[in-house]
Amino acid sequence: MSDVGEFVDAALQRESSWSRAKEDRVRLGSELRFYGASTGAVRGTIRDATRRYPDMAHDEVAALSSELWIVPVFERRLAAIVLLQSHVRLLDNSDLTRVEGFLREARLRVLVDPLAIDVIGPMIESLDSQNRARADAALDRWAGEGDVWLRRAALLSPLLALRSGGGDWDSFVRRVRVALIDDSELVEETVAFMLDELAKARPELRFSR
Structure with missing residues (x-):
């Protein structure tokens, strides 16, 4: 050690x-x-x-x-x-592989949520366009994963940026549609949480299934 x-x-x-x-x-x-x-x-x-x-x-x-x-x-x-x-x-997009491993093993909201919201989200927002595209591709993949915790992380990660007036709403919506392919209670809960949080700060953002 x-x-x-x-x-x-x-x-x-x-x-x-x-x-x-x-x-x-x-x-x-x-x-x-x-x-x-x-x-x-x-x-x-x-x-x-x-x-x-x-x-x-x-x-x-x-x-x-x-x-x-x-x-x-x-x-x-x-x-x-x-x-x-x-x-x-x-941090940069090269760290996503390590963080993905953490997410796969975390399996607890108190670990997954801060990783997604306070680490992945701010890290991605700081990337240049080329590295941002690579990171976005990773999150797109997570949104379609069988592991519901990865899907939760993909959906939660843009919370701070979207709530503050930035972020990529279209990418978020795309990932929501992918993540909701099956009937996962955790994913449904995650989507509801995100939409509730964004409705408070940015009521102009609209999502329809």
């Missing part, structure tokens, strides 16, 4: 709580292990790690996110997401 990986893991374990771990396991219904550290503690740990290791560039951030994720502990995986959120400006 890298020095920074050991630092993060040790800090998370210091914040552990047996009772919280038990409650979180029951609440989330996951087979992951739980340290029982709070979300605030996870965010604080990544903030401290960034201060302690201030020279992390793209490759170091990418490697650390994978190092944290590979151990099936909820707080480590949440820490990997917070790390990517904190360094999203460093």
